[in-house]
Amino acid sequence: MVRLFAAVPIPFDIAEALQRRQRGLPGARWRPIDALHITLAFYGEVVETRADDLAAELTRARVDPFELTLEGVGAFGDGHRNRAVWAGVAASGPLNILAGRCRAAGQRAGVIMESRDYRPHVTLAYLRAAEDDRVGAWMTGHNRLQSPPFRVDRFGLYASVLGGAGSHYTLEREYLL
Numbered sequence: 001m002v003r004l005f006a007a008v009p010i011p012f013d014i015a016e017a018l019q020r021r022q023r024g025l026p027g028a029r030w031r032p033i034d035a036l037h038i039t040l041a042f043y044g045e046v047v048e049t050r051a052d053d054l055a056a057e058l059t060r061a062r063v064d065p066f067e068l069t070l071e072g073v074g075a076f077g078d079g080h081r082n083r084a085v086w087a088g089v090a091a092s093g094p095l096n097i098l099a100g101r102c103r104a105a106g107q108r109a110g111v112i113m114e115s116r117d118y119r120p121h122v123t124l125a126y127l128r129a130a131e132d133d134r135v136g137a138w139m140t141g142h143n144r145l146q147s148p149p150f151r152v153d154r155f156g157l158y159a160s161v162l163g164g165a166g167s168h169y170t171l172e173r174e175y176l177l
Contacts, residue, residue, distance in 0.1 A: 001045045003160040006102040007037040011150045025138040027130030038120050041102035043111045054109035055173050061101035065177045066094035070147040073139050082127050082135045089120035153177050
């Protein structure tokens, strides 16, 4: 079994700018620069043969290259406490179409997909015992985040290995748009 997801990589200069915002929030486990990405579809634990089918199906997940902009920040939580802080992604029809096609590729490959709505973002940190008021203050300090537009001309199928310091991601296959 391998834990898989499809994602758009963040260009290095944009990731560096995001990394400069990764401070000032006690209890945050900041994601390393090479882990910053925009998830298109999360497939979870997949058996090797199904992973091969998924990799083949993703060749059909095509759109023309497009531009994206990151804007704003926010937090995910369960209503009782925040679990992650993230950078937002400006509304993008092509990104939503690509995400839908990656989801459909998983379904065609026999992967059981989660039923949650697609909310594109870049996870900046996972939170452990971060106080809500501190999270709010961090978000207020960074809510005007806006990246320059960047070109999306590829996405990847990534393997995720869970570890004590967080997940480590490996690019398994790259797909050019």
